Amino acid sequence: MIQTESTPNPNSLKFLSEKTISATGTEEFQKEKSKEISNTFIKELLQFDGVELVLLSKNFLSVKKTEESSWNELKPMIISHLNHYFENNNEPILKESKKSVSSLNDDETVKKIIDVLDTKIRPAVARDGGDIKFKSFENGIVKVELQGSCSGCPSSLMTLKQGVQNLLKHYVKEVNSVEAN
Numbered sequence: 001m002i003q004t005e006s007t008p009n010p011n012s013l014k015f016l017s018e019k020t021i022s023a024t025g026t027e028e029f030q031k032e033k034s035k036e037i038s039n040t041f042i043k044e045l046l047q048f049d050g051v052e053l054v055l056l057s058k059n060f061l062s063v064k065k066t067e068e069s070s071w072n073e074l075k076p077m078i079i080s081h082l083n084h085y086f087e088n089n090n091e092p093i094l095k096e097s098k099k100s101v102s103s104l105n106d107d108e109t110v111k112k113i114i115d116v117l118d119t120k121i122r123p124a125v126a127r128d129g130g131d132i133k134f135k136s137f138e139n140g141i142v143k144v145e146l147q148g149s150c151s152g153c154p155s156s157l158m159t160l161k162q163g164v165q166n167l168l169k170h171y172v173k174e175v176n177s178v179e180a181n
Helices: 031-036 040-047 071-088 108-127 156-171
Strands: 002-006 012-017 027-030 051-056 060-065 130-138 141-148 177-180
Touching: 002 071, 012 071, 027 031, 027 040, 031 040, 031 051, 040 051, 040 071, 051 141, 060 071, 108 130, 108 141, 108 156, 141 156, 156 177
Parallel strands: 141 177
Antiparallel strands: 002 012, 012 060, 027 051, 051 060, 130 141
């Protein structure tokens, strides 16, 4: 059974499933890059009129719609698409493994930053139907990417500065500020 939850972003909705949606962690897909996507389920979802972004996580999927489109039309189509997939497939939508960012950088400070993002920040952002990805750390500045419901959300800048920046500065002394990439 699929349930929905609103997010702080009025143009984004979270669809929850008791089945595993992604076995590879959180991944975002954008309509403008749909030609590069090989996954049929995601490709079809992005073809729905009004859907501009899809974020898949372990047990939820976030959909960001255009301003003009209506949840009254999109919501039943998305629920039906998810139900149809799980009626015909006994496996997660995303199955392949992804490369870990931490393997790119063995720096101790970066490891601490990624640990704080994974344990303290990502669960809160996921509750709102989004995700936060570490991009880089240079000269005291952490660059992150907000995804899913968080991308383009009116309150995301406040979340970034007041929440993420304060937490990272508290736990990792080398951090001076956080910026969206």
